[in-house]
């Protein structure tokens with residue numbers, strides 16, 4: 001009897017897991033947790049890209065989503081999600097909704113996701129997409145994520161998905177003590193360092209450098 005070949009999704013999961021194993025020492029863990037793997041399997045990445053890109057949705061690459069923005073590489077989504085240490089009762093803030101994929105992955109793992117996007121059209125498209133796909137624990141807002149979302153703070157975790165030269169101070173204020181922030185920091189048109197900040201107490205953070213990454217630039221709104 002012929003063995004059924006693996007689905008594209010399972011091939012992607014294997015690829016991501018292999019890449020995580022290679023970086024075991026940098027990441028500090030042996031593999032992705034069962035919860036993160038389940039979330040990656042559950043979210044239909046093909047529904048977050050334009051029809052003409054669907055055939056590439058299960059490749060381990062970023063893809064264009066228009067407006068000069070991208071859907072992040074699945075490997076990066078996987079490790080950023082795990083680095084955040086999401087828990088069922090967490091309220092998490094994302095800065096840089098884009099197409100809403102990372103928000104959807106997080107929504108499988110935490111109680112409530114808040115996500116801010118600076119481009120109005122992307123916010124509207126993602127709002128509709130997430131609603132149609134049945135995600136009901138994600139709140140979106142259009143605006144400059146530099147300021148976070150003060151009305152919904154404090155957050156157990158904050159994830160920034162655009163490359164920023166400095167960690168925005170309001171985001172540190174909006175993080176709970178003991179909370180973690182995962183953020184790419186560095187020159188916005190080159191590569192950045194993916195960092196994990198842990199808020200130790202009201203006045204100090206611990207900073208850990210993870211791996212070099214390349215994100216689209218964090219853009220300050222002029223409104």
Ligand code: SAH
Pocket residue numbers: 069070071072095096097098099100101102103116117118119122143144145146161162216217218219220221
């Ligand atoms: N999280 C996305 C990837 C987003 S790409 C995913 O799941 O695939 C980065 C996004 O950050 C872009 O949509 C960009 O418009 C947005 N962005 C850039 N600067 C921002 C800012 N200051 N505030 C909020 N969003 C910002």
